[in-house]
Amino acid sequence: MGLSIGKVRVGLLVGAGLLVAIVLGFIGYAHFVAARFVKGLPGRLGIDIKQTTDNFTYSQSLKGKTVFTIHAAKAIQHNDSKVTLRDVGIVLYGREGNRADHIYGDEFEYDQKLGVATASGEVRIDLQAPAAAFHGKPDGGVHETGEAADGKDDKDARVVHVRTRGLVFHQKEGFATTPEQIDFTSGGMTGHALGAQYNSQTGVIVLDSAVHVSGLMKDRSGVLTASHAEMDQKANTAVFTGAKYVSPGQGLEADHAVVHTAKDGTPQAMETQGHVRVTGQDRGAVMSDRMDVVLNAKGKLESSHLYGGVRYADTSDGRDAQGSAADARVGFDGEGRARHVDLTGGVTGEERGSAATRTMSAQHLVLELEPQGTRSVLRDAVATGAAKVREVAQAVGKGSATTDMAGDTLTAHFDAVNGESRISTVHGAGHTALHQVARDGTDEISSGDTLEMLFRPVAAGKSAKAKTGLQTGGAQPVEVQRAVQRGGVKVVRRLPAKAGAAAEVQRAAGDEETYDGDSDRVTLRGRAQVEDPSGAVYAETVTMERVSGDATAEGGVRTTYLQTSTSGAQKNEPTHVLADHASFKHGLGTAYFYGAARPARLWQGGSQVEAPVLEFVQADKRLKAYGEGAGDAAVVHGVLLGSSAKPAGDKTQARGNQVVHVASRELVYSDQLRQVELKGRVRVEDADGVMVSDHATVYLSPSQAPSATNRGSAASNKPPADAFLGGQVERVVATGAVRVEQPGRLAEGQQLVYTAEDKTFLMTGTKAAPPRIVSEGRDNESPGTIVGTSLRFRSGDDSVLISGGDGQGGAQRVKTETRVKK
Secondary structure, eight states, X not given: OOOOHHHHTXXXXXXXXXXXXXXXXXHHHHHHIIIIIITTHHHHHOTTSOEEEEEEEEEEEETTEEEEEEEEEEXXXXXXXXXXXXXXXXXXXXXXXXXXXXXXXXXXXXXXXXXXXXXXXXXXXXEEOOGGGSTTTTTSSBOTTSBBTTSOBXXXXXXXXXXXXXXXXXXXXXXXXXXXXXXXXXXXXXXXXXXXXXXXXXXXXXXXXXXXXXXXXXXXXXXEEESEEEEETTTTEEEEEEEEEEETTEEEEEEEXXXXXXXXXXXXXXXXEEEEEEEOTTSOEEEEEEEEEEEOTTSOEEEEEEEEEEEEEEOGGGOEEEEEEEEEEEEEOTTXXXXXXXXXXXXXXXEEOSSEEEEEEEEEEEEEEEEEXXXXXXXXXXXXXXXXXXXXXXXXXXXEEEEEEEEEEEEEEEEEETTEEEEEEEEEXXXXXXXXXXXXXXXXXXXXXXXXXXXXXXXXXXXXXXXOSOOOOSSSOEEXXXXXXXXXXXXXXXXXXXXXXXXXXXXXXXXXXXXXXXXXXXXXXXXEEEEETTEEEEXXXXXXXXXXXXEEEEEEEEEEEEEEOTTSSSEEEEEEEEEEEEEEETTTTEXXXXXXXXXXXXXXXXXXXXXXXXXXXXXXXXXXXXXTTOTTSOOEEEEEEOOOOOOTTOOSOOOOOOEEEEEESEEEEETTTTEEEEEEEEEEEEXXXXXXXXXXXXXXXXXXXXOTTTTTSGGGGSOOTTSTTOSEEEEEEEEEEEEEEETTEEEEEEEEEEETTTTEEEEEOOSSSOOEEEEOOOTTBOOEEEEOSEEEEETTOOOXXXXXXXXXXXXXXXXXXXXXXX
């Protein structure tokens, strides 16, 4: 809160000490004159006669040393027991003979019956004040060498000049009073008060009103005022009402102030109450209901305690800051510079600037400061009890960006740079949260058990990155170099709603979240998971690029893509992926999944694909599966759903969806084309047989979603029509060294077209290598071979339809070998 009590110093205390010295001097000496001189004068002059003496002089000695000397131009003894001295000069010497005080008066009158001494005219007093009570010692004005701060002799610098009128002393009561104004000067200081009272029995001095002291205090000009003042000699206290001390750029005021001094007049402590206000140069003002101050042996501030609703405000030098707390304690070093500040009870603070507004709140705040020169610089801060720090950064025409940091405890360390504090690290413990709202409306909040942030200066000519966490003023702007949040970390990110759509919500979780400022990356570790409306990623580690939006996942990667039907009427079964690690390219909209000991695997419903590498484009629903450096091996394996249709005339019970296994070196699936393309060492296998080829394209036919009439039947198990890898195998086209193996026969050719609806195969070849079917001998039949231009056959049927021709209108010889029973 920038407390500036140390800069106020002890101006009020020094002023109080000076007033004590002055008033004790002039009223005390008046008491001395009345008791020691005026009381004995009638006896020396003759009490029962009337007598006038001109140029009267009287001296008194003690142990060979002159104690005082009195000189009067005229001394008059009256018949009414009154004695009058005119043009009086009194010199009082110190017991050690090291000082001489002077009292001058136009006329003194003493009433012996009433015991009342009255100065009817002006009284002037020159006091050689004790050095310890003088305003310059111990740290300004007069030095221990006996030389004043301005180079003048110590004796001249320590003389206090007092002027007043109407001084009355009641000997019996030991009471002195004047209703007139008291004026005094000393060195560079002047002062006055209206009306004074002194009780010699109690040692209490009262300045009735209009107390004013001005001039040099502690080598600094200042003004001390009070509406009323009371000083107790015996208790060594001074009480001021409506006290106010003002010096250039600093000050202190209170409704009531009590100053405690040592016997030599040196201030020791002060207690203030009621509308207490402390101001410091370029540091605003602190207000409270009460404030207690303790000084050390040097007269420097040792500690202060403000309580009863502490408030802070600073509008100096373009700043707009304010704060509050129920209680504030400040500790100082031996030179009176603040070292420790302890704020408790609803601590708040706010600072408004042209570029940003910063606020903080906590139940308890402790500040550790490091004295540098004449001021103190903040080095450490600990906020506890629902601690929260907020910054709202403003940019003309760009809106605002907000950053909140919260925790049960927030601890910050600051570096001292050019006399200013610059934040270095922040540590949060217990229910920590980091909440950011970007200028585009993106809202992100992360929470965890602990939070650690490391800051660094922003390079010249460079603006701070978006994820700063906390911006601070001072010598140079800062940005986050590294931030780590641990313990049940949860992240919620809300993207601005687009026209006609709801706001998108992204969620993430993990044991630890790390932000690296150099790479501008966020990494989730330990059971990491990232979710958005399109799906979720689970892994041991997930790293996200903040600028590009790219991400990587490591260790036991599990990904789920939510699929919505084109009609929007229903949600299809999600697509799942398992992999060792993965890479997500935001700009391309493509995800790459990689296997390790096991291949990566993607599946939806009963269909699946596994391979060393899976390349998935979610927007287009396009999948590419292949192996990196796998050579000629068929490393891609898949499962598709075959047709449950029966050939015409087959009256057997309908079967459920058949499973079709595929394998190849590469697989490409296009959801838009509804086809699966297999390349290299292709193998397709179902319950009816196996097909191998160099290349094959599998066409999937849309299936109908379950209806109320077929729900529970075999048809209800069919995947939705527009599901990823959904539908059933409608047709297969294979080329290059095609080979079909079925129970009891083998078909070979260069191209094969399979139609699932009637389970029909159409095998073709070239003129040099026509297709053929070789049947095995069974049931006592001999093997047979059929060769033709095209061969059409069906699963579960031994019949073959043979087509011939040379393509030029001529007949082609067809060779048929039939099976004959033996």
